[in-house]
């Protein structure tokens with residue numbers, strides 16, 4: 417399947433999506449959103465895929481939603497079409513997803529990175545929610561996810577001034593998991609994805625689900641949820657295999673069952 421805004425490939429157990437609209441600094445338009453969901457549907461259907469990496473170019477992960485496409489939209493039109501709702505399907509994916517970010521991750525670009533389970537950033541990465549300068553605000557989850565990740569004070573400052581945050585500040589603030597030299601970004605992200613993909617897929621998916629519950633429920637409900645899922649893991653073959661392999665001092669051979 418050929419895509420016109422993405423490069424999509426499978427490397428072992430990892431699905432790699434590279435945003436590829438260099439003429440627009442990888443701005444996210446409707447065609448790209450449709451293709452992103454199609455690519456993710458393919459990786460969801462493929463049982464051999466255990467982790468997904470989304471990346472961009474050296475210059476831009478994505479410089480935001482496509483301003484040229486949005487400029488003439490109207491309120492009734494955006495409301496009727498539920499403009500941007502397709503991004504909820506991206507955010508709701510159940511397999512682990514890593515954003516590998518170099519260069520600009522602005523507006524919808526920063527929001528796409530935050531939809532992933534964690535971000536690995538190149539030392540060249542710049543994050544921002546500059547929508548206010550365009551007379552709008554974040555529209556793909558930025559006001560909510562950024563606030564949860566870096567706290568209200570910094571989220572307010574970034575969304576109200578539109579200023580950018582460099583990679584070092586982003587790591588210090590909890591927006592990114594790790595900063596690596598730009599030249600080794602993809603290698604590091606792929607290595608991390610391969611590590612995740614080598615685990616039991618159902619266990620990794622349940623772990624992801626449990627961590628995301630922390631955004632939605634109280635601590636006691638979250639801990640209850642965690643315990644129920646933890647108990648359920650003892651019904652899997654992979655739990656038996658993982659613990660037997662530890663006792664027998666060998667590598668586990670997970671079968672995703």
Ligand code: CO8
Nearest residue numbers: 439440441443479480481482483484522523524546554555
């Ligand atoms: N949309 C469309 N085209 C873009 C975008 C974008 N977001 N960003 C860059 N481009 C295009 C430029 O227009 C330019 O194209 P051309 O050569 O045809 O003029 C090309 O990419 C290169 O860009 P620049 O020449 O501007 O490159 P610079 O290196 O000078 O500047 C910047 C780089 C600082 C990243 C600059 O391009 C910029 O500020 N871009 C816009 C960033 C931005 O504002 N992003 C937020 C967009 S809004 C959003 O994401 C969510 C909106 C939510 C709305 C909710 C509605 C329901």
